[in-house]
Amino acid sequence: MSELPGDLQYTSDHEWLRREDDGSVTIGITDHAQAALGDLVYVELPEVNQEVEAGSDMAVVESVKAASDVYAPIGGTVVAVNDALSDDPEAINNDPYGDGWIVRLEPSGDEGELLSPDAYQALLDDIES
Amino acid sequence: MPFIPHTDDDTREMLEAIGAKSIDELFDEIPPELKIDSLDGIPEAMSEMEITRLMRDRAARDGAAQCFIGAGAYEHHIPQAVWDIATRGEYYSAYTPYQAEASQGTLQTIYEYQSMITELTGLDVSNASLYDGASGLAEAALMAVRSNRKAKSRDVLLAPGVNPTYCKVATAIAGSQGLAFDYLPMDAATGNLDFGALDDSAEPVAVVIQQPTFLGTLEDVDRLTDWAHARGAFVIAVANPTSLAVLKAPGHWGEQGADIACGDGQPLGVPLSSGGPYFGYMTCKQQHVRQMPGRIIGRTTDLEGKPGFTLTLQAREQHIRRSKATSNICTNQGLMVTAATIYMSLLGSDGLAAVARQSASNTAKLVAGLTSIDGVERLFGGPAFHEVALKFDRPVAPVLEALAARGILGGYDLGVDFPDLGDALLVCATETKTGADIDAYVEAMREIFSAASA
Numbered sequence: 001m002s003e004l005p006g007d008l009q010y011t012s013d014h015e016w017l018r019r020e021d022d023g024s025v026t027i028g029i030t031d032h033a034q035a036a037l038g039d040l041v042y043v044e045l046p047e048v049n050q051e052v053e054a055g056s057d058m059a060v061v062e063s064v065k066a067a068s069d070v071y072a073p074i075g076g077t078v079v080a081v082n083d084a085l086s087d088d089p090e091a092i093n094n095d096p097y098g099d100g101w102i103v104r105l106e107p108s109g110d111e112g113e114l115l116s117p118d119a120y121q122a123l124l125d126d127i128e129s
Numbered sequence: 130m131p132f133i134p135h136t137d138d139d140t141r142e143m144l145e146a147i148g149a150k151s152i153d154e155l156f157d158e159i160p161p162e163l164k165i166d167s168l169d170g171i172p173e174a175m176s177e178m179e180i181t182r183l184m185r186d187r188a189a190r191d192g193a194a195q196c197f198i199g200a201g202a203y204e205h206h207i208p209q210a211v212w213d214i215a216t217r218g219e220y221y222s223a224y225t226p227y228q229a230e231a232s233q234g235t236l237q238t239i240y241e242y243q244s245m246i247t248e249l250t251g252l253d254v255s256n257a258s259l260y261d262g263a264s265g266l267a268e269a270a271l272m273a274v275r276s277n278r279k280a281k282s283r284d285v286l287l288a289p290g291v292n293p294t295y296c297k298v299a300t301a302i303a304g305s306q307g308l309a310f311d312y313l314p315m316d317a318a319t320g321n322l323d324f325g326a327l328d329d330s331a332e333p334v335a336v337v338i339q340q341p342t343f344l345g346t347l348e349d350v351d352r353l354t355d356w357a358h359a360r361g362a363f364v365i366a367v368a369n370p371t372s373l374a375v376l377k378a379p380g381h382w383g384e385q386g387a388d389i390a391c392g393d394g395q396p397l398g399v400p401l402s403s404g405g406p407y408f409g410y411m412t413c414k415q416q417h418v419r420q421m422p423g424r425i426i427g428r429t430t431d432l433e434g435k436p437g438f439t440l441t442l443q444a445r446e447q448h449i450r451r452s453k454a455t456s457n458i459c460t461n462q463g464l465m466v467t468a469a470t471i472y473m474s475l476l477g478s479d480g481l482a483a484v485a486r487q488s489a490s491n492t493a494k495l496v497a498g499l500t501s502i503d504g505v506e507r508l509f510g511g512p513a514f515h516e517v518a519l520k521f522d523r524p525v526a527p528v529l530e531a532l533a534a535r536g537i538l539g540g541y542d543l544g545v546d547f548p549d550l551g552d553a554l555l556v557c558a559t560e561t562k563t564g565a566d567i568d569a570y571v572e573a574m575r576e577i578f579s580a581a582s583a
Binding site for chain 1: 278279419444445449450453
C-alpha cells in the first residue's frame with residue numbers, strides 16, 4: 001500500500017503535482033512509481049526556462065533496472081529544478097512527495113488530464129488487483 | 130543453444146495458425162512499386178568452390194605492392210601474437226558479451242581496452258567500440274546534440290582537416306535527424322584552419338577537430354578548442370590513436386579539453402584488408418557518459434568480494450530505453466577490439482611511441498627524397514606527423530599508374546576530395562618501410578618524372 005497525500009493531484013503516468021501559494025506547480029513521481037522503479041541511480045532534469053506542453057516528456061528517472069520518462073502533467077515554463085537529485089537521486093525513493101520533488105513549473109494554462117487522490121487510488125487498486 | 134531454422138512443416142503450421150496462405154502474403158501491405166525483384170550489380174550466387182577461386186584470383190591481382198597510401202587507414206607491423214591470440218576460440222566472436230557469469234575473460238579484455246583508450250585520449254570513459262571512425266563521428270555528433278542542452282542549433286562545424294569521408298558518412302547517418310555538417314575555412318598556405326575567417330557569431334552545437342589533419346598537418350587544437358568552448362559548443366576530437374603516443378591527448382586540448390574523442394582504431398593491430406573490418410573508438414568526459422552510445426564494461430565486486438567485470442550503465446541502451454536509446458549500437462567490432470588490446474599490451478606506451486616516431490621519420494625521409502625531384506614540392510609548410518601532401522607540376526593519376534606498374538602504391542590522389550588544391554598527392558611511409566623501400570620509391574618517381582618531361 002503506497003502513500004497518497006490528499007492535497008495533491010495525480011496523473012495516470014504516476015506523476016503528482018502540488019499547487020503552490022505563488023501560483024507555481026511542483027511536480028514529482030508518486031510513491032507507487034518510485035517503488036516500481038526500485039533504487040534510483042540517475043535523474044535527467046530539464047533546463048530552467050524550458051517550455052513544456054502537457055503530456056510531453058521533461059525528465060528521465062533511471063533505476064538499476066529501468067529508465068522511465070517523466071511527463072509534464074500540465075504545460076508551462078520550468079522555473080526551478082531539484083539540482084540536489086544529481087548527487088542524491090535516492091531522495092525520490094526516500095521522500096517522493098518532499099525532498100524528491102523534480103520540477104517546478106509556471107503554468108501556461110495548458111491543463112492536462114489530472115486525477116483526484118481518490119481517482120488515482122482507484123487506478124492503483126486496478127493495477128494491484 | 131543450437132540454432133535450428135524453421136522447417137517447411139513449422140512454417141506451414143505457423144501460417145495456418147494465423148490464417149495466412151504464404152509468407153509473401155504477410156508483406157502484402159508494402160506497395161508493389163517499393164518492392165524489387167533483383168539488385169543491380171549483384172551477380173548470381175556462386176558455389177563455395179567458385180567463390181574461393183574468384184577470391185584467390187582477386188587476391189593474386191593485389192600482388193605484393195609496396196603501400197605508401199594512408200588517408201585514414203595505415204599499414205603497421207602487427208606482431209604475430211596479436212592474431213594468434215585474438216583468433217583463439219575463446220575470443221572468436223564479434224559480440225560484446227552480456228552474460229557476466231559466462232564471459233569474464235572477454236569482459237575483462239574490453240575493460241582493459243577501455244582503460245588504454247581513455248589513457249591515450251586523456252578522457253575519463255570509453256565505450257566498448259563502434260563500427261569505424263566515420264560512423265564514430267556521426268555517433269559523437271548525435272551525442273553532442275543530446276548532451277549539449279544549452280545549444281540552440283544542430284549545426285556541427287568541421288575543421289578543414291576532418292577526413293572528407295567522415296563528413297559524408299556523418300551526413301548520411303545524422304543528416305536526417307536535422308544535423309548539418311559544414312567545413313570551416315582552410316588557410317591555403319598551411320592547410321589548417323584560417324582563424325582570420327572564423328565567424329564569431331556562429332552558435333554550433335559542436336566543433337570537430339581532426340589531429341593530425343587529413344592532409345597530414347598539425348592544427349592549432351588548443352586555440353580552436355577554446356574558440357569552440359567560448360561559443361558554447363562541444364569539441365569532438367578525431368585522432369589517429371598511433372599519433373596519440375606522441376601528440377597532446379584530446380582531453381588536454383585548450384583550457385578545458387575536448388568533450389568527446391573518436392576515431393578509427395585500425396592502426397592498432399588491424400590489417401588493411403581492402404578496407405575492413407575496422408573498429409571505431411569513442412571516449413568522453415565523465416559528465417557526458419549517460420549520453421554515450423554503445424556498451425560500457427565496468428569493474429565491480431561479486432557477492433564474495435572478488436573483483437569482476439560486467440556491462441554497466443545499460444539504461445542508455447535499446448533493450449531498456451527502446452526508441453529513446455542513445456544509439457542502436459550494441460554488438461560491434463569485438464574481435465578487432467580484442468586484437469587492438471593485445472597489440473597495445475604487447476607494444477606498451479613506449480612501443481607505440483616508437484611506432485609513431487619511426488613512421489614520422491620515414492615519412493620525412495620519403496618527402497625529402499621526393500621533393501628533390503624537379504616538379505615535386507611540399508604543398509604546405511609547417512610540421513607534419515606521418516603523412517604529407519605534395520604538389521606536382523603535372524596530373525597525379527598517370528604518375529600513380531606508372532608507379533603501380535612498378536609495384537608501388539604511391540599515395541592518395543587529393544584531387545578527388547580537394548580539387549582546389551590542384552595536382553596534389555598525399556604520401557605516408559610507416560615504420561614498415563625500410564630505407565631501401567623509400568629509396569626505391571624515390572628512384573621510381575624520379576624516372577617517371579624525367580621520362581615524361583624528356
